[in-house]
Each structure stands twice: as C-alpha cells, then as structure tokens.
Amino acid sequence: MKNNKYLKYLRWLLLAFFLIMVTREAYLHQVQGGGVAPSVHALCPYGALETFYSLVFGGTFLQKIFSGTMILLGITLVLAVIFRRGFCGLICPFGALQEFFGIIGKKIFHKRFIMPIAIDKPLRYLKYIVLVVTIYFAWKTAGLWMDPYDPWAAYGHLSAGYESLTTEYLVGTIVLVIILVGSLLYDRFFCKYLCPMGAVYGIVSKISPSKIVRDKDICINCNLCSKSCPMNIDVAEVDKVISTECISCQVCVLTCPKVGALKYKTGKKTLKTLTVIIFVVGLFFMGVFISKTVGVFEVLPKQITQESQINVEEIKGYMTIKDVSIGTKIEIEEVYKKLGIPASVPESTKLKDVQNFVEGFEVEVAKEKLK
Template sequence: MNINTKKLAKTTIPFFLIMFSVVFSSLIEAIFENAVQLSIMAALIVFILFAIIFKRSFCGFLCMVGALQRIVGYIGFKLLKKRFTVPATLDKYLRAVKYIILTGFVALSIASGKFLLQVSVDDVFEQYSIILPGLAWISIMLMFVTIIGSFFIDYFFCKYICIQGAIAGVAGRFSPSGIVRCEDKCINCTLCTKKCPSNLEVHKMKKVISAECFNCQKCIVVCPKKGALTNSFAGRKIPLVLFVAMAGMLYILLTFLIPLFL
C-alpha cells in the first residue's frame, strides 16, 4: 500500500502542534504551580520561624491589619470615649474560632495536596476566599466586619478571626522570648493589665506565655516602675528598643533568605 508521506505530514502536523501545545501548557502550568507553592511555603516558613523566635511580635507591630485596627480603634475611642470588652466566657469561645479555622485549612491542605494555608503581610483577608475563588466577597465582608468590630473592640480581628495569629500563637509557645515581670519591683498598679489589648492579667504573671499575647510592648511602655516589666530572650533581659529592632531586622532577613533555598 502506497502512502503519500507529504499528505500524511500535512495531516499529522496540526495534530502534533495541538499535542505539543497541550503538553507545553501543562508543563508551564506545573512549573508555575510549583513556583507558587514554593513561594507560599517560603512565606509560611519565614512566618513560623519568626514566631518561634519572637512570638506574636508580627501581630504586635508589623501587621498592616493590626495598624488598620489601631487607627479605627483610635477613632472609635475619640468618638465613643470608651472601649468595649467582650464578657470573659464569650471571649473565651470566640478566641477559639481562629484555631478552628486554622485546623480546617490544615485539613484541606492535606486532603488537596496544596498549600491552602497562606500568610501575607499586606492582604491577610485574601486567604479566607482562596479555597473558593468565586467567593471573593468573603474577603471584602471580613474587611468590613474587622473595621466595624475594631471601632468598638481592640484588635477584634486578631483576637477572634486571624489565621496568621493562630499560627503565630501556636509557634510562639516554643519561643525563648517573652515579657517577664519582676515581682520585687512590681507595685501592682495594674496599668499593664488595663492597657493589654488582649485582656491578659499581666500584673499576676511571672512571665507572659499566653498564645494570645501580641507582644505589642504596650504593657512595658505604660509601666511606671522601671525594670518591673522587661523583654527576655533565652533568660537575658533585652531593652525595648533593641527588642523591636531585632524583631524587625530578623523578619526582613528571613524574608529575603528563605526563598533563596527553595
């Protein structure tokens, strides 16, 4: 049987072009997806390492949403002349919500084989709609809920909803750093407790080890007795300014170094 090679070539070339385009596009998609997954992993590693070393310092003075809440809270205080505190029992259950959401993200990440658990410096809300991209309105709704909540309650989003805060809280339990109260110098004025945005009873603690501490340093700043409250790292006292500088420098360093190894 005679085969017209020219005709066969003309017939098969489009087929091979289609196959090549499919394979090539799949390859590009796989490479891109892998790169995205690596970048997500890098960000998560940076965040966890930072939390292990400096606890929730990211929440205290590096997070953009935290800054937004402070601004909204300041406006709320000026207009209402007071801040609202959620009843202790309800507060306890509401704080558990962020850990439940975190557990759900981890479970879905394991089930899907993808890093659905993301961390972000400037768009914390985006992660809540990443599972269902068609429901981007969830992020917008959360932003409005955060603004309204922060108008009345200090660090509303950080306390009850933020997944990143939950991650930092868990990782921070292994941290060598923390705020220490010197019982001999403490005058029990309770200003630290009153100023704490997380409503912790700092004046009763020898060391603040709670996962709910934002490490915002407000208790140290407001303390009238020098040396009564100090930052401690691996058993050594660190001045407030140095602690903040170390935390900021380490976060920047990790942010640039970790991606180089992935």
C-alpha cells in the same frame, strides 16, 4: 517615659509602613495584573500552609502561591520561636489595619470595650477551628477554596471595585466589614478570635524562650499594663506572660510607669523594647534579603518563554496575546482568529485590555474558546 512615647510612635510607624506597602502591591495587582505585582495571597504566610500538601505530594504550588510565600512562612515561624507572636505585634499589615481602626474607635467612644470572659474565652478557640478547616479543605480541594470568604483577600480587592466586592468576594467583604467594625470596639478583633495564622504562631510560641516578666517588688499594681494590652492579657496578675495570645507588641512594657517593673526577657537576657523591634524587623528583612540574593524568593509567576508550557486554564488577564501563543504553543494567528481579535491589535496587548478593542471581550470566555 518620653522615650517610651517615641517607641510607641516608632511601632505605629512600622505597622503603617507594612500596611501601606502591602496595600500598594494589592492595588498594583488589580490595576496592572498578577505578572507585575503579587497578590495578597502571595504576600501572606498562611498561603504557604494552604499549599504545603500540594507542594509535598504534587510538587506544585497552589495558584497564586510561590516560593516567596513559603519563605515568608519560614521566616515568621523562626520569629515565633524566638519572639513569640512578634510578627503579629510589629509587622502584620492586617493587625496594623485593626489597630488603626482601634485608635479611631477610641477617639469616637473615648474607651476600649472588653468582651465578657464567658464569651471571650470560647471565642479565642475559633481561630484554631478556622485553621483546621481551611487547611483541610485546601488539601481536599487542592486550591485556595477560602479565597472568596477571606477578609484579607477582600481587602486586597478593594481597588477592583464594587462589582468584585459584591460578587466574587461578597462573603469576604462582609467578614471584613464585621472585623473592622469589631476593631472599632475591641482591640485586635480578628487577631484574638479568627486569625488562623495567629493560631499557628501561638502554638509555635509555646517553645519560645521569650516572655514578659513582672517584678512584684517594683510593681505598684496600677493595672495600666493589663488595661493597655491589645490582646486583653491580665499582665498585672501574673509573674510571667507566657500566654499564646501574647503578640510581643511591647505595649504593656511601654505603658508601665515604673522602670524595671516589666521586662521583656529572651531566656535569661533582658531586652529593651527598641532591641526587640530591631531584632524582629531586622530578622524579617534579612530573611527576605538573603533569599532574594540567592534567587529563591519569588512572589510572581515566571515570565513566559519559548520553554514555557501552560494549559489554557492557566491563562491570566495580565498575559499578552503573544504570551498566550508562546505558552500554549498555539500559533499566534490562530489565537487572533479563535478570539476574534482584529489583526490591528498589537500582540503585546494584555488580555484584560483587549476589551478596549473588542466589545464584550472576557478573559474567561477567551479561555473556553481556546480549549
């Protein structure tokens, strides 16, 4: 049981690592721009589903989505086939955020609340509705239409400040607050009821050979496995956990006081918790490493060169004055003139920093002037 305690801490440590890593990238994206650090959309597998139609029929990614996003989707789908929703339980940074809020909630209320079955059951289907609606409108609008309403996008813009959160991301921020407050009361609130990616992994997990198996001869019916499950699966009442809600977090196995009463099996092979963690995290990093090595993993826009050709609408704040000139094929003197930028401002200045030299300068207004 002592080893189980250490494995619980190891799992939390891994979740914290992924959450901190993505939070850092989101902060850098806001402070230094999209050319330096990827957006949270580029680091989320769901962005790949939203861009799939555009990529297949138009040959282009949606804005903020790159090849690396598609690879992340591929890697996590492979994980779902082998280890069910193991990505959700061991890697997902948004899942980690909810879980840590859950720990805080347990400290405050000294218990975890469980949604009544009459409410819980229909709410579980909400994530499938969210999945269908977001993909439909992504295809229909050929854009990330969900962005302003996305709680994960709102989280990624926390460092952008109050104005961004209360204007462009107002709805997303409200949803984020609801999710975090919900997570103080209920385990994995978003994962259970709203996460469209969880819906995808749940569907894929139906063909997974992995499952939690309960040995009735060893089980002492203490019900601790059911009480500890963050997805509220009644583990103690089934012989095999094959629910699409299972996130392969291993919490029930680690909580069980009887060795061998609960086993994680992939096919006929029993895997120890540490082995599952190593395989899930290892396969994830191996997929990223291999794709980076062969040069196909990209989560940032390509650097602008003389061969680049961008239209005015594609101009971003992280681009320099020189980048704008090269990419749009507009003479740099004309760019300075059109935008009213003094010649003393270096051409290496990022557009979002021009406001330090020109009062009231705005990137969106600059784009209109260059059209």
